[in-house]
Amino acid sequence: MKRIAVLTSGGDAPGMNAAIRGVVDQAAHHGIEVFGVFYGYKGLVEGDFRKLTIEDCQDKIRRGGTFLYSARYPEFKEEAYQLKAVEQMKSNEIDALIVIGGDGTFNGALQLQKVGFPIIGIPGTIDNDIPGTEYTIGFDTATNVALEEIDRISDTAASHNRTFVVEVMGRHAGDIATWAGVASGADSIIIPEADFDMEDVVRRVNNGRKSGKDHSIIVLAEGVMGVNEFVRNFKLVDPEHSIRGVTLAHIQRGGSPTARDRVFATLMGAKAVDALLNGQNGIYMGIRGEQLATFDIAETLQEKSHIVRHDLYQLNLDLTDK
């Protein structure tokens, strides 16, 4: 193996640049060249490659987003495009590809493996919703950004004795909501993986006030419902309650990655190179019990559900039940 390529695809996540750095530095250690593919699968098909240097990566490790860029590219579902991608890599003497992204990204990689090209995946998505691994790149940063914003909102909520519903990201996964909720001392956490009863939510909020709290926070994962709908439903139960909704939206995606996101991203990037050298293919690098672990991509894409921290969700239920 003399030359490999790396791309990012799908939604950006803080720490992706650290993963690229892990790939480039570890490859240099083994005397392998790394080509960056710009704009994900689109760039792969169009041959938008550039040799990456250690210098390129040094400065980017602390930046959010991905300096290889990302792009939507539905065409890649067609085999003709997949074959074109392989052709581009072969004509550039690239022996293997590392992809960084979520399940859509992994699916693209699986197609390349099926047509005979070696690939390894790295899970990059703030939602932490990939089956198998307990951790995906960007989750820790997104959670800490969400927490910082909830802390800010708490200042205003407290000043006016208000309840705020804060909508955080998570279409299918309540991980950001659960961690940011427990960390901020939220009165209620609403996630897609668990049913909730609005009467019960209202009761917890009001009991918290009776216990002396000067404001209340509800953390809502976007996958459950929109924040405006939630506020309306809350008001059906307690019409006089002073309650506001706020959506964190794209703020959570960016920002300088945390130590954890940079370290695990670097580790997975470096170990993806080692895995390729060991002849591995069709797997992705993940974390299980805080240690590096590998998972089969094909199996992962057939899994329906990611790992859920029911213990933390239950912890919040206990702590707010008086």
Add this chain to the structure above:
Amino acid sequence: MKRIAVLTSGGDAPGMNAAIRGVVDQAAHHGIEVFGVFYGYKGLVEGDFRKLTIEDCQDKIRRGGTFLYSARYPEFKEEAYQLKAVEQMKSNEIDALIVIGGDGTFNGALQLQKVGFPIIGIPGTIDNDIPGTEYTIGFDTATNVALEEIDRISDTAASHNRTFVVEVMGRHAGDIATWAGVASGADSIIIPEADFDMEDVVRRVNNGRKSGKDHSIIVLAEGVMGVNEFVRNFKLVDPEHSIRGVTLAHIQRGGSPTARDRVFATLMGAKAVDALLNGQNGIYMGIRGEQLATFDIAETLQEKSHIVRHDLYQLNLDLTDK
């Protein structure tokens, strides 16, 4: 003068606690007691007073919001309530009142002055929209929070080569938008104090891209229009443009105040006490040319317009015009 009171009213702003600290510590220096009025004018009428200690303030100086709380209280427009407030203060042997807030807060104080009670104002509102002073408490923090969020959004915008419209606070004033816009290198800044032409906005954004920028930022003050309406109007001019809107909302109000907000708030709080000792009444403490200055509240409330940084707005127009 042996005992004074202080209250916060209207929307909370980071630095209000530092102003309270300035009042309490300077009063202690002069041997005067300070009573905190909880929940603004409502607490004033209801007699919700508590003696403030140096210890109370030490810990709060770095917190956003107001630890004296705030509350809506439209009743205070009626003279009966104003007289009740004066009665409460007199029965507690309070000789004068310092109010911290925006123009609604100042208006309440003016009524008290009219019925014969000594008052001094301190401008606390993130919008920076009070006529006379160049600076209001919370503006610097809100601007830096807005900037930090725009930086985060830029990571995502760049990763996908997108344009983001970021709606910041400012119903009548474009100060947050102007400062955060210039600071973030925005392609366009839209404020209530200046007309804009959407064709021109689109041209600037697209020219920026032609010059090599990998993303674009438009900063929009809420007073102009909502962000969704803005995005729709933008798309009427350039329908294929990849553009998204995001609203920072309440996030901007909270958070630990900056050095500037804490220093000027402390200065104004301390000097308000000195002003009362000097027999001044009906004025508010402000900043002009970076120095402490005082302004007449009655005149201020008749003024229509605050100071606008047209030079910075024009600077952005120049910098983005190629």
Add this chain to the structure above:
Amino acid sequence: MKRIAVLTSGGDAPGMNAAIRGVVDQAAHHGIEVFGVFYGYKGLVEGDFRKLTIEDCQDKIRRGGTFLYSARYPEFKEEAYQLKAVEQMKSNEIDALIVIGGDGTFNGALQLQKVGFPIIGIPGTIDNDIPGTEYTIGFDTATNVALEEIDRISDTAASHNRTFVVEVMGRHAGDIATWAGVASGADSIIIPEADFDMEDVVRRVNNGRKSGKDHSIIVLAEGVMGVNEFVRNFKLVDPEHSIRGVTLAHIQRGGSPTARDRVFATLMGAKAVDALLNGQNGIYMGIRGEQLATFDIAETLQEKSHIVRHDLYQLNLDLTDK
């Protein structure tokens, strides 16, 4: 069990307040009262107790340090003082004690257990050096603060093409150095758990420069040697090298805790209450493989060595070896 007490002791760590909150809220859930002991074992002996409310904790969860305070108290090694402490608790009808701190704190608790009083420990120390658990409260925040400072130093280092040696905390444990070092893309990481060769460090730094890096960072755990001594030794090998040292010192201990520190601290606090209710005694709550786990305190104190992330240390060696 009707009433329990909680104390913090030893060096403060961000997240201790969240652990206290976990104790108080979970106890309230079970209908148990919690008394806070102020100033650690000193307060225990002197009976400096106060009932803690949910309101007390709400505001503190996001603050570094410990609102129960800490104090040095070597007297507690003597049995007379231990018996006095038990007496104080019994006369206040306190049935059990939860202690938050490092190995010194755990040792004090063990003495209380020996004289017949039920205790549970929670590991709170930024050094992450307690045998058994993979995680201690404050480690994640300290690592992220160290990383943020290294990022700042990198700006200056790059502007002048300099090498900076950054001394971080860790007398016996290189965890902060290892995580912050990998996360910042350090050229070398020096920890107490591994030997190093200065010739090799210099080679890595200079090779990094040849690869195009515009500055270099060496992260040094304080337990190895002081930063000035390190710089002198470096200069013995490469006398002309532009190298500076900086010590992060107490900065690392404070600051608002991260989501991870708050969540795990809350979890351990709550589960410590459950453990007491289950009749457990003499154990401490920890984390193993990202899940809650319990460990025997007596065994822990006989262990010599904590868990070391040799994989991450080796990762840095690989990444910087060209």
Add this chain to the structure above:
Amino acid sequence: MKRIAVLTSGGDAPGMNAAIRGVVDQAAHHGIEVFGVFYGYKGLVEGDFRKLTIEDCQDKIRRGGTFLYSARYPEFKEEAYQLKAVEQMKSNEIDALIVIGGDGTFNGALQLQKVGFPIIGIPGTIDNDIPGTEYTIGFDTATNVALEEIDRISDTAASHNRTFVVEVMGRHAGDIATWAGVASGADSIIIPEADFDMEDVVRRVNNGRKSGKDHSIIVLAEGVMGVNEFVRNFKLVDPEHSIRGVTLAHIQRGGSPTARDRVFATLMGAKAVDALLNGQNGIYMGIRGEQLATFDIAETLQEKSHIVRHDLYQLNLDLTDK
């Protein structure tokens, strides 16, 4: 004027990159090319020039340090080197030079002006110590970083009821100390521009404790004395006092610039270009009363003293005197 150059020199300061951006974007607006000079006067003599694009600057505006780098270069005091620099610029058809830095940088520019080359200065130094202007680039960021660190140290100080002496930058100017000190509620501020009496400092600290404060902060500008010496002297007066010293050192120089630093840097950069177009020469761009102002460089270098905020220093004296 068709082509100008820009360099940074001396110690780096956050916001220098925004000033470069102001130069480049405003020059583009006027159809002028900008060449970046790398490594300050050294690069000027050696002809280390590169054309700067809008793209170069977009990404750097939020980074601390200077992407044009800086370097020590005592040789530039000799006329032969100055003439060589002018020759390099002329052979590259560069018509004028903008320099960003402190008084050493301005002195170099003055020499170029004397040998007939048009120059404009921009004040970039975190110390805020340049005569004439009230503001220099980097001061606001450095102050806020110092404040953030003092807040962190306060967590630890409070947990152990300790006094911390925090040494901040400022060899000749106490501006960072004064602003960070007032903002953090420091018990004492020690600056080069004012004498102090250790007995008085100790009295203020101890009076603060008697008033209920749980810790104390003294902010010391480095120009007065080292922090260890200060702690020793403090202990001569109050030997039993629990007091520690910490030096912020290089941490203060870096980090993402604040809104204020970016806005004023951008303004000064853009207006420096306008000034060159207007035929101005030998001046520097500054801020007076929050507005852009220009100052003569030759006069500035003969001035002994910068503007000092005696009002804020006195404010601290009042607030801590009970």
